[in-house]
Amino acid sequence: MFSGISGNVLILGVVSFLTDVSSEMIYPLLPLFLTTVLGAGPAFLGVIEGVAESTAALLKLVSGIVSDRTRSRKGLVLGGYALSSLARPLVAAATGPVAVLAIRFADRVGKGVRTSPRDALIADSSDPSVRGKAYGFHRAMDHAGALVGPLLATLLLAGAALDLRTVFWLSAVPGLLAVLLIILRVRDVERKRTSDGSVLGAIPRDGLRRYLAVLVLFTLGNSSDAFLLLRASQLGVSPARIPLLWAFFHLVKMLASTPFGALSDRIGRRRVIVAGWAVYALSYLGFAAAASEPACWLLFAVYGTFYGMTEGTEKAFVADLVPAEARGGAFGWYHFAVGVGALPASVLFGLIWERAGQGAAFLFGAALAALASILLLVLVREDPPEAQSPRSS
The missing domain is CATH 1.20.1250.20 (MFS general substrate transporter like domains)
Structure with missing residues (x-):
């Protein structure tokens, strides 16, 4: 391990x-x-x-x-x-x-x-x-x-x-x-510092910019997990069992993260991210159609697997797309992009839920995940990670 x-x-x-x-x-x-x-x-x-x-x-x-x-x-x-x-x-x-x-x-x-x-x-x-x-x-x-x-x-x-x-x-x-x-x-770790001190020097380069644009699109369909807990209560999970369900969810994420991160080192980041977003879409379709508490526990396991497949892999992909001296800014833009997408995501999801029902809200999230997966494959090229090794640990 x-x-x-x-x-x-x-x-x-x-x-x-x-x-x-x-x-x-x-x-x-x-x-x-x-x-x-x-x-x-x-x-x-x-x-x-x-x-x-x-x-x-x-x-x-x-x-x-x-x-x-x-x-x-x-x-x-x-x-x-x-x-x-x-x-x-x-x-x-x-x-x-x-x-x-x-x-x-x-x-x-x-x-x-x-x-x-x-x-x-x-x-x-x-x-x-x-x-x-x-x-x-x-x-x-x-x-x-x-x-x-x-x-x-x-x-x-x-x-x-x-x-x-x-x-x-x-x-x-x-x-x-x-x-x-x-x-x-x-x-x-000893490294080369960026030589460009301008604001423009901090703007993401083409590959990272396209990746972040696709990521914002995906995030717009990735609402707060609080909605999943609300859906769990609709499916019969009692208040006393909600903390256990939440703990189970974190357990799945914990167990899945390292193996899928390692898998991305072998088969490529894009494949793992796209597969993870597909798992996300399937889990949201499942939440839209689920009718029982056992189905809810299964779906939380699937949804936790999505996190394990994508969280570490997305960050590794950011590091692959930029030179070492620009990594800090690249991660800054990555987290900012996710934050920008997350702010309206839950508002959109909640409005759709109120006006068209929970099924439509989950279908909306699944559709954006599917579209983002296609765009990632079409718009973002995956180059091999840089060959240099870190000088120390």
């Missing part, structure tokens, strides 16, 4: 695991905390999430471009993780909804600062022949943290009879361990 995985990639995977454990000890409980303890309504929760995710999407672009023009990607990675890890547990001390908004904003600023430089550092630290496996491994560790975090929070709440605020404070422990690992074990 770890063959070909460099020291940097291994440590960054553990860092993501610990950070997601910390994050997921809080955020599944945040709606409950806001509404029952702090007295906020659903509208304010929407404001918090909208501000947070929009901020992160923009900063991922900026930090990626900056990381290409500075000597140290590690500095941005460390700063971003440190800000999130210090801010996140302060939810425990919040006395009003506005305080939670400020904390959530700081947390997402940290995510925006670290994500693109970290993804570029993974590429800097990986041999091109195992790049897909490296990103798949990193996503697997991230999903493992998303699986462990809620289970740990449940154990502390139900088993140890702790209150919400105490659980939030305890989330600081894995977050701070992640920061310590970055300080002690992550190393910058």
Whole structure:
């Protein structure tokens, strides 16, 4: 499993695991905390999430471009993780909804600062022949943290009879361990910095631009997974079983990510991405037609496989399409494109659901995935990954 995985990639995977454990000890409980303890309504929760995710999407672009023009990607990675890890547990001390908004904003600023430089550092630290496996491994560790975090929070709440605020404070422990690992074990990789300091120098080149345009189209049909949980409740999954279904979903993503990332190293990124988008379309068609709870569990397994096939592979493809000195900006544009597509995607899906029914909404998502698959094959050429190996790990 770890063959070909460099020291940097291994440590960054553990860092993501610990950070997601910390994050997921809080955020599944945040709606409950806001509404029952702090007295906020659903509208304010929407404001918090909208501000947070929009901020992160923009900063991922900026930090990626900056990381290409500075000597140290590690500095941005460390700063971003440190800000999130210090801010996140302060939810425990919040006395009003506005305080939670400020904390959530700081947390997402940290995510925006670290994500693109970290993804570029993974590429800097990986041999091109195992790049897909490296990103798949990193996503697997991230999903493992998303699986462990809620289970740990449940154990502390139900088993140890702790209150919400105490659980939030305890989330600081894995977050701070992640920061310590970055300080002690992550190393910058020697690389050529970009020589173009202009704004135009940060605009994606032709191959990446076409890839991102297709990706935006796909993302417009990729609505929030909250709609899948709503569909699950319609299919008879009880509130008590929803967390188990969600944990099962993360387990599938965790198990699928590394093997499919490695597969993309052998047969090419486009094939795996197109196959993954086809699996997505099939799962959405299934959600439109499903009529029972067992079908829902099967569809969540199929949908989780889509994530395993595409998350790491899409990032490896970004790294393949640009030279080493432009990777940070490329990942910035990648995350920005996904963010731009994701913002209206859920609005569109919700409107179609309300006006034409859930079946039409899922068919819309499946149709965009099919169209994006065709366009990816037609418009985006896949060249072999660059032959050079990283100088250190």
